[in-house]
Amino acid sequence: MAGFTYLDHAATTPMRAEAVAAMLPFLTERFANPSGSHRFARATRQAVDEARDVVAEVLGCGPGEVVFTGSGTEADNTAVLGSLAVRPGAVAVCPAAEHHAVLECVHKVDGVVVPTTATGAVDLAALAAALDALDGRPVVVSVMTVNNEVGTVNDIAAVATVVRRHAPKAVLHTDAVQAASWLDLRTITPHVDFLSLSAHKFGGPKGVGVLFARNSVAFRPLLIGGGQERERRSGTHNVAGIVALAEALRLTDVERVDEVARLRHLRDALVDGIIDALPGVRETVGRAHKVAGSAHLCIEGIENEALLYMLDEAAVCASAASACAAGAMEPSHVLAAMGVPTALAVGSLRLTLGHTTTAADVERGVEAVVAAVRRLRRPT
Amino acid sequence: MKVLVALSGGVDSSVAAAELLAAGHEVVGITMRLWGGESDTGCCSIADVDDARRVAQQLGIDHLVFNFTDDFEQHVVTPYVDAHRVGLTPNPCIECNRHIKFHRLSERADLLGFDAVATGHHATVVERDGKCWVGRGHDAAKDQSYVVHMLTGIDLARTLFPIGAMTKAQVRERAAALGLRTAAKPDSQDVCFITDHGGRAAFLGERIEFRRARVVDSEGSVVGEVPAVEMVTLGQRRGLHLPGGGPKQYVVHIDPAPTVMVGDEALLQREAMTVRDVVWVNDPPRNGAEMRVQCSAHGATTAATLTADDFGGTSCEVRWHAPQRRVAPGQSVVFYDPTDAFVLGGGIAV
DSSP states (O other), X not given: OTTOEEOBTTTOOOOOHHHHHXXXXXXXXXXXXXXXXXXXXXXXXXXXXXXXXXXXXXXTSOGGGEEEESOHHHHHHHHHHHHHHTSTTOEEEEEXXXXXXXXXXXXXXXXXXXXXXXXXXXXXXXXXXXXXXXXXXXXXXXXXXXXXXXXBBOOHHHHHHHHHHHOTXXXXXXXXXXXXXTSXXXXXXXXXXXXXXXXXXXXXXXXXXEEEEOTTOOOOOSSOSSOHHHHTSOSOOOHHHHHHHHHHHHHHHHHHHHHHHHHHHHHHHHHHHHHHHOSSEEESSOGGGBOTTEEEEEETTOOHHHHHHHHHHTTEEOBOSOBOTTSOBOOOHHHHHHTOOHHHHTTEEEEEOOTTOOHHHHXXXXXXXXXXXHHHHSOO | OEEEEEOOSSHHHHHHHHHHHHTTOEEXXXXXXXOOSXXXXXXXXXXXXXXXXXXXXXXXXXXXXXXXHHHHIIIIIXXXXXXXXXXXXXXXXXXXXXXXXXXXXXXXXXXXXXXXXXXXXXXXXXXXXXXXXXXXXXXXXTOOGGGGTTOOXXXXXXXXXXXXXXXXXXXXXXHHHTTOTTTTOOOOOSOTTSOTTTHHHXXXXXXXXXXXXXXXXXXXXXXXXXXXXXXXXXXXXXXXXXXXXXXXXXXXXXXXXXXXXXXXXXXXXXXXXXEEEEEESSSOOOTTOEEEEEOSTTXXXXXXXXXXXXTTTTEXXXXXXXXXXXXXXXXXXXXXXXXXXXXXXXXXXX
């Protein structure tokens, strides 16, 4: 990444060196299948078990409640679709700003999408009303802990209170994929039945995730076959990925308090630097509602496709909304849910910080955004 | 120069990018996402974007995707549907070139600091009297000057058609020699947002409430019925389900009220034609100027004289040297110089 300014940590964050080191032996000499019956197998099985203990400790749950998956999306799909599958007549409910990994599940089963507030948080009154309207039917509710686009934190304890009051038998899932670096997951897990994580968002590798599944809560596995993960997720373990995930999560948890303070300071410098230099820029969500590493701006008079090109030219990695299958920017469903006018949403920019971000990155980020916006606003 | 090349994922634009590189330009590839709906032959299916990206990787150039779906809906799809609703025969590919490829994209390219936009059209830029004009592509069978006729001299100063002087066979040979994955890819056909299995009827049927129309002869007697007046084109002969016998009957008038009138071919013959929304490539020709006129993408040209103009507005009239069958209203009409080598301007048949 020499020469690059990477401000796209919410898309993926670089792997921690310790996580890379932890996984390497399992890509070379420690190659055995942990489900085997010989000593090499037992050794790798032990590594998976120890990784599970680490994850359970960070989540504040029992090791038996940790299911390793192939991605955050798989964890989300398993929680939502798998819970529905064992509850005949159940209805899926989620807010409109959820990640597509949840939202598409809810659309697929013709579930209920509830509105968000102007900050992108779930509208708790609307959630309560939606649950009341379902009138005792079984319900699977999914509310993300942290929004991937704008960084808004949902108060999962408050969500759980509403859900328990208005749908006592409901299953509650939270997509915590964007939360691990910023929040103490031990404060989230007790409120939910399911929780999803993805390793590459906190310094682990791509292609491995976690589903916390409360022991007492039934669901149907998405993948069936060899019966791995206590028959909750078949498929040979991604041992190297699982070991690296655990090491990355452990370090993230240990360093979290200091890192949050450090990155909050850098994020504030980034946002203030841009806003002070440019008129017509506003923060999409107030900082009090957001995680520390997220900056999201709406910039008047520009289109984000053009801005991202200019930033790319300046070797600054940033993003706007999510991309479609063809790679084109899609209009953001999150900003639409928040009621941001289309004219402003086309000028949205997401800059996200992470464990490798330095003050120099922030300085270059401010400089590049300010120069690019000035150039794009120049009359032609 | 710094050139933005539109890569559709087809062989022509792939080779266009390669030619620009060979000429020493700094090249960036762009694929436009235009249509969000169903598509099979179109230029914006995901498989085609994949091909464009892989070609860019092979050539070692950057590749971007721009989302122009809203602009496409507004400037191409909606007018296409509206035109059918009022009995016209529109040409959406030309409107896409006008509004998207050579307006929206050029504007974006300008903003991003590019010196020129290039496409894989079989057309050329020719210089006459110190001005730029759209010239015919050198492969007569593939010439696309008709569909890019709306480019003005000013636009052309910053437009490149790198394969315009090549034949299709040469383009494919060049792609094969470079090992480009699109070398043998079949040409795209027809309108990108109309699928093979559904066709125009399915597309329009979802957007327009089709109206049955009686079919009358030139005396006004009812001779049949069509299920959708919106699907009928002036000059059409087939698919009208008329009783057999007698001379061939053509659609000679469409009243979107709705009635379709049929009659002998002679009723379609015209001495002159009015063209609206005319864009001249450079200064408008004087009244009485001789020209060749082309009324379909690969049709022959016909000699005509510019007889009446309204240069304050945007309409004109051309008089045929010999009577011609009437052009379906809504079709694009393109004027070429008397030697049939380059475009003078064009517009839409009234």
